[in-house]
Amino acid sequence: MGFAYDFDWGVLWRQPYGMWLLQGLWLTIKIGFLGWIIAFFWGICIGTLRVTPWRWLRFFSSAYTEIFRNIPFLVQLFFWYYAGPMLFGETFGRQINQISGLNDYVAVIALGLYTASRVAEHMRAGFASISSDQYQAVLSTGMTQYQMYRYVIIPYALRIITPPLTTEFLTIFKNSSVAMTIGVAELTFMSYRIDAETFHGLEATTGAMAIYLVLGLTVVQVMSIIENRFKIPGMVGR
Amino acid sequence: MFDAVAGNITFLLGGFGVTLQLSFFALTGGIALGALVGLGRISKNKWIYRPITLYVNFIRNLPLLLVIFWFYFVMPIIAGRPLNPFLSAVIAFIIFEATYFGEIFRAGYQSISKDLSAAAYSTGMTYTQTARYILVPIAFRRMLPSLITQSIVTFQDTSLAFVIGLQEFVRRTSIVDNLEVRSIQLYGFVAVVFFIFCFIASKISRHFEEKGRKTGLL
Numbered sequence: 001m002g003f004a005y006d007f008d009w010g011v012l013w014r015q016p017y018g019m020w021l022l023q024g025l026w027l028t029i030k031i032g033f034l035g036w037i038i039a040f041f042w043g044i045c046i047g048t049l050r051v052t053p054w055r056w057l058r059f060f061s062s063a064y065t066e067i068f069r070n071i072p073f074l075v076q077l078f079f080w081y082y083a084g085p086m087l088f089g090e091t092f093g094r095q096i097n098q099i100s101g102l103n104d105y106v107a108v109i110a111l112g113l114y115t116a117s118r119v120a121e122h123m124r125a126g127f128a129s130i131s132s133d134q135y136q137a138v139l140s141t142g143m144t145q146y147q148m149y150r151y152v153i154i155p156y157a158l159r160i161i162t163p164p165l166t167t168e169f170l171t172i173f174k175n176s177s178v179a180m181t182i183g184v185a186e187l188t189f190m191s192y193r194i195d196a197e198t199f200h201g202l203e204a205t206t207g208a209m210a211i212y213l214v215l216g217l218t219v220v221q222v223m224s225i226i227e228n229r230f231k232i233p234g235m236v237g238r
Numbered sequence: 239m240f241d242a243v244a245g246n247i248t249f250l251l252g253g254f255g256v257t258l259q260l261s262f263f264a265l266t267g268g269i270a271l272g273a274l275v276g277l278g279r280i281s282k283n284k285w286i287y288r289p290i291t292l293y294v295n296f297i298r299n300l301p302l303l304l305v306i307f308w309f310y311f312v313m314p315i316i317a318g319r320p321l322n323p324f325l326s327a328v329i330a331f332i333i334f335e336a337t338y339f340g341e342i343f344r345a346g347y348q349s350i351s352k353d354l355s356a357a358a359y360s361t362g363m364t365y366t367q368t369a370r371y372i373l374v375p376i377a378f379r380r381m382l383p384s385l386i387t388q389s390i391v392t393f394q395d396t397s398l399a400f401v402i403g404l405q406e407f408v409r410r411t412s413i414v415d416n417l418e419v420r421s422i423q424l425y426g427f428v429a430v431v432f433f434i435f436c437f438i439a440s441k442i443s444r445h446f447e448e449k450g451r452k453t454g455l456l
Binding site for chain 2 (some may be wrong): 003005066067069070072073074075076078079083087110128154165170172174175176177180181185188191192201202206208209213214216217
């Protein structure tokens with residue numbers, strides 16, 4: 001016994017389904033970008049704390065990276081979405097739950113906090129690749145610790161780790177698909193929603209795959225321009 | 239304090255058992271296929287190299303969640319009958335993770351220099367002996383830290399089978415949470431269990447990495 005499957009690629013452009021996919025793409029891009037802003041700056045902070053002379057700050061940052069890297073992102077997302085508001089107490093938590101579009105905000109924050117731990121690890125590798133002579137040379141010019149990191153070491157490390165950060169930037173768009181589990185209507189969610197209405201999930205997910213590929217290729221193109229601008233002359237690329 | 243976890247512990251740990259089963263199949267399949275994919279990626283035959291490279295780059299650009307859905311939709315069409323979600327999840331994980339393991343194997347194979355095999359041959363070793371006693375052990379030790387790290391990622395990734403209704407650890411937790419509404423302790427429990435396993439594994443990976451660095455292997 002076998003059943004024939006009627007392919008209907010029309011779901012990719014027939015309205016409203018074609019529009020759903022585009023709306024989903026737009027939300028995927030927004031969540032990825034906003035999450036990246038959190039991840040980038042918070043990741044730099046965490047990564048820098050890891051090499052500071054203060055023991056408790058070092059402990060905090062290594063605990064942060066271990067915790068966020070060793071728990072699945074889905075579990076983190078559920079924790080922030082379902083348990084997060086309760087952490088603020090009964091009444092205040094209930095108020096938080098009434099915010100409209102709460103799931104979108106939670107997705108951005110959770111994605112940002114998670115990706116920050118990965119950015120921090122790259123930062124650490126970047127710092128490690130800067131020789132200790134460099135630190136001493138900077139300090140000998142009379143800069144303070146803060147000035148050294150702010151004006152020399154962090155910009156230097158960031159230029160070294162631009163290629164792995166590109167990979168992370170690509171990953172954040174892929175990881176944003178997990179947000180569908182808390183009802184964020186991004187691209188993967190929309191392809192699933194088309195299946196729920198038309199039973200043509202195969203065509204819808206295939207279409208979503210094509211869109212993710214185009215998105216990924218675009219990001220790679222843009223990032224290769226940025227990488228070229230920021231690469232340190234005389235140092236080999238990837 | 240932990241009433242909701244304690245009251246449903248067998249149900250929850252049963253879900254963790256499903257997670258472990260899923261991880262086992264995803265890892266054995268993913269590593270085995272990955273070893274072949276790695277071979278294909280260094281092949282000089284373009285009819286092997288090009289399709290394998292296309293497959294790797296294609297899959298690595300997609301979110302795992304979408305790949306899981308895609309196989310969930312396509313498998314019943316291929317089989318001509320409804321399949322259970324566990325099987326389609328396992329296949330999706332193997333196809334997906336093999337591309338990541340494949341790149342680790344490729345790096346491992348490429349890390350072996352011509353000099354090394356030439357030196358082995360010059361002592362009078364045959365090809366099989368060279369591979370068996372020199373090349374494979376060295377490549378394996380070099381790859382081991384990355385293989386463990388990717389295995390941790392795979393183990394965490396199995397939680398995404400949640401979306402096709404598979405009753406693994408996270409899905410069962412959310413079922414309990416819907417009844418009991420004890421989100422902090424329930425999701426906290428899942429987080430702690432995952433953390434313990436992954437943290438220990440990451441320490442083991444780091445141990446091998448440092449050992450490799452000390453002996454000059456890495």
